[in-house]
Amino acid sequence: MRLANGSRVVIVGGGPAGSFCALQLLAGAKQLGLHLEVAIYEGRDFSRPGPGGCNKCAGVLSSSLIEQMRSIGLSIPPELVQARLNSYMLHFSSRMLQVERQPEQAQILSVYRGSGPRLDKGDLERSFDAWLLEQACQAGATLKRQQVEGVSPGEQPVVKTSKETFRADLVVIASGVNSRSPLDPAWGYSPPRCEVMAQNEIASLGTPLDEVVHIYFRQPAGLLFGALVPKGKFMNISLLGEQLPPRAVEKFLDFHSIVQGGQPLELQKPPLLCGCNPKVAIGAAKGYYNDRMVVIGDAAVTRLYKNGIGSAFTTAAAAARCAVQCGVGKVEFERKYRPVCEGIDRDNRYGHLLFEIWKSMRDRPLFRRCWQNALEAEENRPPSQQIHRSILWHMFTGDRSYQQIFWQTMSVSALLALARGAA
Numbered sequence: 001m002r003l004a005n006g007s008r009v010v011i012v013g014g015g016p017a018g019s020f021c022a023l024q025l026l027a028g029a030k031q032l033g034l035h036l037e038v039a040i041y042e043g044r045d046f047s048r049p050g051p052g053g054c055n056k057c058a059g060v061l062s063s064s065l066i067e068q069m070r071s072i073g074l075s076i077p078p079e080l081v082q083a084r085l086n087s088y089m090l091h092f093s094s095r096m097l098q099v100e101r102q103p104e105q106a107q108i109l110s111v112y113r114g115s116g117p118r119l120d121k122g123d124l125e126r127s128f129d130a131w132l133l134e135q136a137c138q139a140g141a142t143l144k145r146q147q148v149e150g151v152s153p154g155e156q157p158v159v160k161t162s163k164e165t166f167r168a169d170l171v172v173i174a175s176g177v178n179s180r181s182p183l184d185p186a187w188g189y190s191p192p193r194c195e196v197m198a199q200n201e202i203a204s205l206g207t208p209l210d211e212v213v214h215i216y217f218r219q220p221a222g223l224l225f226g227a228l229v230p231k232g233k234f235m236n237i238s239l240l241g242e243q244l245p246p247r248a249v250e251k252f253l254d255f256h257s258i259v260q261g262g263q264p265l266e267l268q269k270p271p272l273l274c275g276c277n278p279k280v281a282i283g284a285a286k287g288y289y290n291d292r293m294v295v296i297g298d299a300a301v302t303r304l305y306k307n308g309i310g311s312a313f314t315t316a317a318a319a320a321r322c323a324v325q326c327g328v329g330k331v332e333f334e335r336k337y338r339p340v341c342e343g344i345d346r347d348n349r350y351g352h353l354l355f356e357i358w359k360s361m362r363d364r365p366l367f368r369r370c371w372q373n374a375l376e377a378e379e380n381r382p383p384s385q386q387i388h389r390s391i392l393w394h395m396f397t398g399d400r401s402y403q404q405i406f407w408q409t410m411s412v413s414a415l416l417a418l419a420r421g422a423a
């Protein structure tokens with residue numbers, strides 16, 4: 001089962017996974033002198049403000065993703081960049097601690113996935129997803145502004161939209177986890193396990209391009225961490241946790257004294273300008289490939305809580321490589337694509353362990369104090385001796401694998417630093 005000249009490839013979903021896949025399918029086919037008809041089906045218009053035109057995320061692009069994008073000739077235009085992030089300010093109950101990017105650590109950026117908050121009265125923001133989709137279309141993909149209603153198996157998969165029903169040589173499902181999967185149950189696909197998160201946006205009181213991400217650990221119940229990410233005129237509030245309560249963002253703002261522009265400000269409840277409760281995948285899907293069908297991005301597997309757009313790139317690249325170079329049968333995807341997804345899933349097991357350690361730290365004051373002391377003691381040390389700060393930097397930016405971070409956390413020097421913190 002191989003793609004041939006004129007083969008019809010349908011990509012369901014024009015988020016990052018769909019666009020990255022189109023770009024890499026077309027580039028790979030070009031190298032082999034193969035002409036493919038690649039169509040991306042996307043119901044959303046990313047030039048609209050608010051949740052309807054947005055793929056609902058904090059929009060932090062890790063340094064590893066920026067590198068991956070460069071490797072395929074994509075560099076992010078400056079007008080898309082809402083902030084260049086250089087440090088994380090951690091807010092504990094009684095103290096604050098800043099973890100700064102070291103000169104050798106690459107920069108991370110924040111962008112809008114849609115065109116900004118729903119209630120913004122100013123100019124629309126430039127959307128990362130819209131730009132990425134444009135790149136895919138410029139490379140030769142066709143954008144169809146339609147929702148795919150169903151994809152059923154057959155000798156060639158049958159794709160059904162509200163306007164047409166047709167057969168495809170390959171269907172790539174990049175529909176994320178925030179919509180119902182269009183795959184017919186006969187494919188045997190089951191989506192990943194998900195948690196529901198909370199997000200909103202407030203006006204920024206800091207300087208434009210404020211480069212500090214603020215991280216909070218307490219309240220509302222179930223919170224793993226809450227992040228305030230600067231984005232030009234606004235700040236994105238993203239709460240990640242387990243079974244967050246209703247009105248989580250309001251409860252979060254009620255509890256915390258939000259710090260912006262370096263000054264703690266008891267905000268008199270800033271007006272909330274947007275608001276959504278997106279799902280985030282915390283496990284891997286089952287049955288995510290078959291003859292002439294492959295699932296990529298969040299709908300297959302993603303890195304736990306961080307750098308989901310980076311995982312979308314990785315899975316899209318692996319599926320596209322397999323389809324162009326090896327074939328589009330179940331056997332080929334099993335051999336060439338599955339190991340990549342399993343690698344992400346395996347790494348997430350270290351991620352789950354790290355978040356368990358994190359929760360014990362959060363819930364045990366003595367343990368937390370040792371850790372805070374270890375972090376404070378590192379303040380004036382050379383970067384090579386700032387082991388706990390480096391662990392936190394990699395945890396938040398998602399620019400190292402969880403396995404690497406786990407072993408860094410378990411290293412003799414990290415444990416000795418904790419012991420000194422206890423002393």
Ligand SMILES: Cc1cc2nc3c(=O)[nH]c(=O)nc-3n(C[C@H](O)[C@H](O)[C@H](O)COP(=O)(O)OP(=O)(O)OC[C@H]3O[C@@H](n4cnc5c(N)ncnc54)[C@H](O)[C@@H]3O)c2cc1C
Pocket residue numbers: 012013014015016017018041042043044055056057058059060061062146147148149174175176177178179180181182197198199238239278279280296297298299302306307308309310312
């Ligand atoms: C609160 C929160 C914060 C996050 N923060 C970050 C972050 O800072 N950095 C980061 O890298 N990741 C972050 N993520 C994860 C990131 O959003 C996802 O990993 C990423 O968007 C996955 O890309 P995707 O293309 O697989 O799916 P999506 O971005 O969800 O795109 C799927 C697309 O498919 C379309 N679609 C669905 N069904 C159909 C259909 N039947 N027909 C046509 N189109 C369809 C949808 O309209 C959508 O555009 C965050 C997630 C959450 C929930």
